[in-house]
């Protein structure tokens with residue numbers, strides 16, 4: 001039995017990872033933000049799974065989680081940095097608070113948790129897995145903050161991989177395309193709020209962009225893959241003898257990844273603009 005900490009395990013990808021690893025017989029420390037989510041996990045998982053309150057922006061909770069795992073006499077064979085939110089809007093009008101919130105959760109939070117858990121990962125020569133996104137390779141209009149956070153995750157995981165190599169600690173990033181989780185409904189509700197809060201002239205100027213965003217959210221939600229696919233990649237990243245540096249998950253992600261590798265910027269962006277249907281003013 002190996003022990004793994006997963007952040008953001010209340011729903012979606014984090015939950016699928018937690019339940020898969022629990023089914024495989026591992027000890028899962030599952031980070032959640034409410035007692036209600038902790039109880040839900042207790043009800044469906046084995047008695048091995050330990051839900052822990054962990055908001056990745058709360059330094060005291062991060063320290064408590066590290067202390068609790070140590071107090072159990074345990075170490076971590078893996079850390080899965082999964083917690084995340086997706087914020088966006090027209091950059092011209094987006095408040096700096098939105099940027100701070102986005103980067104605080106998706107970037108600083110992952111770094112804070114990783115720093116605190118490394119002393120528990122080091123003795124096992126464990127693994128650190130970041131849940132990035134194909135949005136860390138190819139940006140989407142109106143999702144600037146989210147994409148920036150995922151581009152940052154690519155850089156952080158690469159730098160950390162070099163730094164920890166001497167100790168045999170492998171760091172990798174999982175890059176899913178659209179996955180069927182609560183993030184899409186949250187995204188739609190968030191887009192409603194952003195649109196409502198925009199000044200009238202911005203709503204008018206960005207009407208076509210906003211319509212494309214809604215269409216894209218609906219389409220991706222319909223075509224999204226099962227979170228279990230990501231959980232399978234995470235299992236490989238954590239426990240295979242030959243873990244990869246990157247796991248691209250989903251057909252859409254593989255196509256986008258090939259577009260980035262195979263096409264120069266101008267033709268690629270022209271294709272994306274044409275698909276999105278946004279025309280020059």
Ligand SMILES: NC(=O)c1ccc[n+]([C@@H]2O[C@H](COP(=O)([O-])OP(=O)(O)OC[C@H]3O[C@@H](n4cnc5c(N)ncnc54)[C@H](OP(=O)(O)O)[C@@H]3O)[C@@H](O)[C@H]2O)c1
Nearest residue numbers: 008010011012013033055056083084133178179181182183
């Ligand atoms: N779904 C996709 O299509 C997709 C594609 C590529 C990458 N991803 C990435 O996959 C990860 C999981 O997303 P998901 O799709 O599974 O969405 P989700 O169902 O909304 O799950 C997000 C998780 O993050 C948690 N979270 C949010 N803010 C947090 C904070 N401050 N501290 C700790 N936990 C926090 C949420 O907890 P609460 O329930 O308490 O809010 C929830 O458990 C994210 O990093 C996301 O960017 C998703």
